[in-house]
Amino acid sequence: MASSAATAPSKAQASLQIAAAWSGAWERWLEAERHQLVLWLPIMLGAGIATWFVLPDATGWTAALLGSAGIAGSALALARGGRCGVTIAAGAIAFAIGLALVWWRAEAVRAPVLARPAIVELVGRVTRVQAQPARDLTRVWIAVERWDGQVRDDVPRRVRVNVADDDLPTGVVEQSRVRVRARLMPPAPPAVPGAYDFARVAWFEGLGATGRAIDIAVIARAGSDREGIRARLTRHIEAQLPGSAGGIAAALATGDTGAIADEDAEAMRRAGLAHLLSVSGLHITAAVGIVMALALRLLALSPRLALTGRVPLLAGGAAALAAIGYTWLTGAEVPTIRSCVAALLVLAALAMGREAVTLRLVAAGALIVLVAWPQALVSASFQLSFAAVTAIVALHEHPRARALFLSREEAWWRRGLREGGSLLTTGLLVELALMPIAVFHFHKAGVYGAFANIVAIPLTTFVVMPVEAGALMLDAVRLGAPLWWVAGQTLRLLLWIAHAVASAPGSVAALPAMPRGAFALMIAGGLWVALWRTRARWAGLVPVFVGACWTIATPTPDLIVTGDGRHLAWRGEDGSLALLRDRAGDYTRDTLAENGGFDGEMAALSETRSARCNQDLCWATRQIGERRVTLLATRSGYLVPAGAFIDLCRRVDIVVSERRVPRRCRARWLTLDRASLRRTGGVAVSFEDASITTVRVAKDAHPWITRSGGEYRPAYPERAPARGRNAADHRRGWRDRAAPSHLRDGNI
Incomplete structure (x- = not known):
C-alpha cells in the first residue's frame, strides 16, 4: 500500500513534466515563427467559410460555431501568458467569424427563385x-x-x-x-x-x-x-482586329471574352493560358506598371518636382487611379477588384517606404476579399489567383531563392540564364501549386503550362498590352493602324503557341472528380509549406502526399447519369466513355467527359460492342473481374410495354430512365428514374468498389437547394411519354424495329 501511494505522485509528476516539456516546445516553435502567425488569420477565416459550405444544415453550422467558441474560451483560460493559447484562441475566433459571415451573407442576398421551367x-x-x-x-x-x-x-x-x-x-x-x-x-x-x-x-x-x-x-x-464606354470600346477593338485575336484584345482591355472562338478558348485552357483571358493580377500589374513608368518619366521632366522627391509619390497616385479606372472599365468583377486591392496595397507600401510584395500583403488582400465577398472562397478564380501569388511570393521570400535570383552586376549571358532560370522555376512551382485546384474544379491539369507561360506572359505583358494601349491612344488621331497590325500579329503568335502546346502529346492529364477530403489535405499541406519558415514547414508535404495518393487511388466512375436522366456516359472495358443519346449537345458531352476523367471524343453507346440498342432502349454489359454488370436505359419518350420492360428490369443490375418507371421495375442493384433522380440529382457510380456519389447530400439545407422545396429541378422540362395513335403504333412495333434479338424476344 505504501509503495503504491509513493508511486502515484511520481507518475503524476512525470506526466506534468512531459506536458510542460511539450508546452515549452510549442512555445519555442511559435516564438521562432512569430512573424508568420498573422498570415494564418485569413486561412482560419477561410476555413470557417469552407466549413459552412461543407456542413449540410443549421444544426452543423451552429455546432461548429459553439465548438469554436468553446475552443477559444478554453485556450484563453489556459494561456498563462504564452503564445500557444492566444494563437489557438485567435484562430478559433477567426474560424467562427468566417462561418458566421458567409451564413449571414447567404441570408442577406436571399431572393425569389423560379420554381420550375x-x-x-x-x-x-x-x-x-x-x-x-x-x-x-x-x-x-x-x-x-x-x-x-x-x-x-x-x-x-x-x-x-x-x-x-x-x-x-x-x-x-x-x-x-x-x-x-x-x-x-x-x-x-x-x-x-x-x-x-x-x-x-x-x-x-x-x-x-x-x-x-x-x-x-x-x-x-x-x-x-x-x-456605355465599355461596350463601345469592345466593339472598336473587335472592329480593328477581327476573329479571336480581337476577342483576346478586347478581353485584355474590357474583360469581354465573347468574341473568342470556342476552339481557341479551349486551346488556351489546355495550354494553361486561360488566365490571360480573365482580367486579374497580371493585367492590373501591367496597367499599373505602364502608367507608373510613363508618369515617372513625364514628371521627372519638371526640375522642381524632381528636386522635391515627390515624383514617385505622384506617379504612384497616377498608377492607383489607373488601377481603379481599369477595374471599373472591365466590369468590376470580384477577381478584378481583388487584383485592384492588391495593387493598391503594393502602391501604399511603396509610398510608405516599405517592402512592396510580401506574404503579409497577400494575406491582407485575402482578408479584405473574404470579408467583403465570403462566397468567393469556393470559386476557382479566387483559389487559383491566391495560390499562384502565394507560391511566387513564398519562393522569392526564401533566403536561398532570393540569393540565387537577385539581380547583380554580371555578364549579359549570365543575367539571361539567371532570369530564365527564375522564370522557369517560378512557372514550375506555380503549375504544381495550381494543379490540385485545376483538377478539383476542371478535372484537367496542363503538363506544359509552365513552358508556355514563360513565353506567353512576357509577350502579353511587355508587347501586347503596351502596343494595344498605344494603338487606342493613337486612334484618337486616326494613326493607330500600324500598332493594331503589330498587336494582331502578336496575338496570332499567342494563339499559335496555345494550339501547339494544346495539341502536343500528353499536354493534358484528365482526372475524374477529386474527393473533397483529398483536396482539403493538399491545400492545407501546401499552405503549411508556404507560410512557415522553420524546418517544421516540411511536415506539410505529408498531407500533400496523402491527398495526392487518395486522388490517384479514387476509382474513375464507370457510369455517370445527369440529374434529368436523359443522358449517361458508360465506360467501356478499354477505358473510353460512350453516350446514351447520339445527339447530346456539346455542353453535355464536355461535362460528362470532364467528370469522367476522359480526354477524347465520346462515341455513341449504340455503336459500341458492349451494347445493343434500338430506338427506345439500350442494353450494355461490362466485365468487372469475375462479375458482369448489366445496364438497361431508356432513350426515347415513348412508352415501352410494361410487362416486357418489367421483365428486363429484373434481369439487370442497373436501370436508368428519364421518366418514372413502373413500381415493379426494380433492378438487382440500382434503379435511377425521374423520382429517385429528383432526390439525388446527378449520379456517378464506380463498379470497382461499388461506390455511388450523388449531387445532392441528404438533408442539405443550403438556401440555393431548399429554395424549391428541396427537390432537384432538371434543366429541361419533363417530357411526358408519347400517347395517342402514333404512340400505339409505336408500342405495337417496338420489338420489330431493328432491335437486338435479346430485346425483341425478352431473352437475356
Whole structure:
C-alpha cells in the first residue's frame, strides 16, 4: 500500500513534466515563427467559410460555431501568458467569424427563385448587356418590374436571357426598359457530381432564372442611345482586329471574352493560358506598371518636382487611379477588384517606404476579399489567383531563392540564364501549386503550362498590352493602324503557341472528380509549406502526399447519369466513355467527359460492342473481374410495354430512365428514374468498389437547394411519354424495329 501511494505522485509528476516539456516546445516553435502567425488569420477565416459550405444544415453550422467558441474560451483560460493559447484562441475566433459571415451573407442576398421551367412575359430594366459574337447571341441581365403583367413579390427580381443577334432590337442597352417573352428555367444545379454549380453562384448574385428570349421589344430607351464606354470600346477593338485575336484584345482591355472562338478558348485552357483571358493580377500589374513608368518619366521632366522627391509619390497616385479606372472599365468583377486591392496595397507600401510584395500583403488582400465577398472562397478564380501569388511570393521570400535570383552586376549571358532560370522555376512551382485546384474544379491539369507561360506572359505583358494601349491612344488621331497590325500579329503568335502546346502529346492529364477530403489535405499541406519558415514547414508535404495518393487511388466512375436522366456516359472495358443519346449537345458531352476523367471524343453507346440498342432502349454489359454488370436505359419518350420492360428490369443490375418507371421495375442493384433522380440529382457510380456519389447530400439545407422545396429541378422540362395513335403504333412495333434479338424476344 505504501509503495503504491509513493508511486502515484511520481507518475503524476512525470506526466506534468512531459506536458510542460511539450508546452515549452510549442512555445519555442511559435516564438521562432512569430512573424508568420498573422498570415494564418485569413486561412482560419477561410476555413470557417469552407466549413459552412461543407456542413449540410443549421444544426452543423451552429455546432461548429459553439465548438469554436468553446475552443477559444478554453485556450484563453489556459494561456498563462504564452503564445500557444492566444494563437489557438485567435484562430478559433477567426474560424467562427468566417462561418458566421458567409451564413449571414447567404441570408442577406436571399431572393425569389423560379420554381420550375415556364414561358413568361415580363417587363424590366436592363442592367447589363454582354455580346457573344462567337456564339451569335447576346446575354441580357434584366431587373424585373412586372411579371406577366402583374407586380408580384414571389417571382425572380433579376433574370438573364440569351437573345439571338438576329432577334436583338436596336436600343437594348443598359438602363433601357424592355418587354420580354422568354422561356425561363431555374438556375441549374450541377448536372453530375463534381460539375459546376451554377445554382450556388446565381444565389449569391441574386439571379432567379435564366433562359432564352422568344421575343424582346424596347419600351423606353435609356437616357442616351449611346452605348456605355465599355461596350463601345469592345466593339472598336473587335472592329480593328477581327476573329479571336480581337476577342483576346478586347478581353485584355474590357474583360469581354465573347468574341473568342470556342476552339481557341479551349486551346488556351489546355495550354494553361486561360488566365490571360480573365482580367486579374497580371493585367492590373501591367496597367499599373505602364502608367507608373510613363508618369515617372513625364514628371521627372519638371526640375522642381524632381528636386522635391515627390515624383514617385505622384506617379504612384497616377498608377492607383489607373488601377481603379481599369477595374471599373472591365466590369468590376470580384477577381478584378481583388487584383485592384492588391495593387493598391503594393502602391501604399511603396509610398510608405516599405517592402512592396510580401506574404503579409497577400494575406491582407485575402482578408479584405473574404470579408467583403465570403462566397468567393469556393470559386476557382479566387483559389487559383491566391495560390499562384502565394507560391511566387513564398519562393522569392526564401533566403536561398532570393540569393540565387537577385539581380547583380554580371555578364549579359549570365543575367539571361539567371532570369530564365527564375522564370522557369517560378512557372514550375506555380503549375504544381495550381494543379490540385485545376483538377478539383476542371478535372484537367496542363503538363506544359509552365513552358508556355514563360513565353506567353512576357509577350502579353511587355508587347501586347503596351502596343494595344498605344494603338487606342493613337486612334484618337486616326494613326493607330500600324500598332493594331503589330498587336494582331502578336496575338496570332499567342494563339499559335496555345494550339501547339494544346495539341502536343500528353499536354493534358484528365482526372475524374477529386474527393473533397483529398483536396482539403493538399491545400492545407501546401499552405503549411508556404507560410512557415522553420524546418517544421516540411511536415506539410505529408498531407500533400496523402491527398495526392487518395486522388490517384479514387476509382474513375464507370457510369455517370445527369440529374434529368436523359443522358449517361458508360465506360467501356478499354477505358473510353460512350453516350446514351447520339445527339447530346456539346455542353453535355464536355461535362460528362470532364467528370469522367476522359480526354477524347465520346462515341455513341449504340455503336459500341458492349451494347445493343434500338430506338427506345439500350442494353450494355461490362466485365468487372469475375462479375458482369448489366445496364438497361431508356432513350426515347415513348412508352415501352410494361410487362416486357418489367421483365428486363429484373434481369439487370442497373436501370436508368428519364421518366418514372413502373413500381415493379426494380433492378438487382440500382434503379435511377425521374423520382429517385429528383432526390439525388446527378449520379456517378464506380463498379470497382461499388461506390455511388450523388449531387445532392441528404438533408442539405443550403438556401440555393431548399429554395424549391428541396427537390432537384432538371434543366429541361419533363417530357411526358408519347400517347395517342402514333404512340400505339409505336408500342405495337417496338420489338420489330431493328432491335437486338435479346430485346425483341425478352431473352437475356
